Amino acid sequence: MTYRKLQELPSQSLPREKLLRQGRHSLSNAELLAIFLRMGIKGKNVLDMSSDLIQSAGSLDALAHMEAAEIANICKGIGMAKAATLSAAFELGARALRETLSRQPIQTPEDVYDYLTTAMRWKEKETVLVLLLDTKCRLIKPVEISSGTLNESIAHPRDILRPTVIHNAYGFILAHNHPSGNPAPSRTDDLLTERVRECSKLLGVRFLDHVIIGKPTETTNKNYYSYNHPGGDRLKDPGQERTLYH
Structure with missing residues (x-):
């Protein structure tokens, strides 16, 4: 498979631009994760890394319940800083849901x-x-x-x-x-x-x-x-x- 940097993809395919143009609901799970991860690693763009992360966790649901250290351990290239960002994003979403349900x-x-x-x-x-x-x-x-x-x-x-x-x-x-x-x-x-x-x-x-x-x-x-x-x-x-x- 030929590796392509994210910058080489058509602008309409870039997650952040797609979100701004079409709304957040238009993005796939991997595209949403890519916005938080921001950058890929050598030989793998951020979209591919996001897809690998979900696959390594087993599902998006399983990933959402992992602590930062667990996220960092399951996918090469996910350092503690990126893992902490994802963990915080998932927890913020969970708290918003609980706040809605509590009313x-x-x-x-x-x-x-x-x-x-x-x-x-x-x-x-x-x-x-x-x-x-x-x-x-x-x-x-x-x-x-x-x-x-x-x-x-x-x-x-x-x-x-x-x-x-x-x-x-x-x-x-x-x-x-x-x-x-x-x-x-x-x-x-x-x-x-x-x-x-x-x-x-x-x-x-x-x-x-x-x-x-x-x-x-x-x-x-x-x-x-x-x-x-x-x-x-x-x-x-x-x-x-x-x-x-x-």
Whole structure:
């Protein structure tokens, strides 16, 4: 394959000029990355390097959840400065998404997954948190309860319920991730859910759901598991969407 410098490409093919002329949505993933990377390396222009980076990560989604050091390690020529720029850009996008979602009511398990996926889906340790909701099921705040080992976290119903009482929340959703990617509940998850449900009744606190965050793998295409809706990913009645948490 003949190597071509970016300057040798037609001006309409250059990522920055294309963005200014046609808008950001017209650019491919590699073209968007190229704008942040700015320059290629000897024997490889920045567009080719961007494509190689996505391929080395496995997907854009996987790349977006890597720390700077991981990005620098997977592709030759990506130094720490460029890797830090990409990591910061991905985190800024993730925070903007969470900020948008936090202003909308959380009505279904899918809403929980959409809000938490960027923060929890790629965690290497199992982390437990609660989402505190007001009477309109809008997020008051997320509260991290514990972070454990690769496949087990330690959480007590007392610690799970305390933030709901302190913040006088309408109710709460318990959530944790499975680093393996498979969101199927374990026996430990079942026992914790039942204990939290019993304690919530005693305190008069609304326990709205327990959602396990996973990610698609070779053996499952399920992204999450909901104790209040274990049979499917979406909650819909014929002709209209049904909310679960009101």
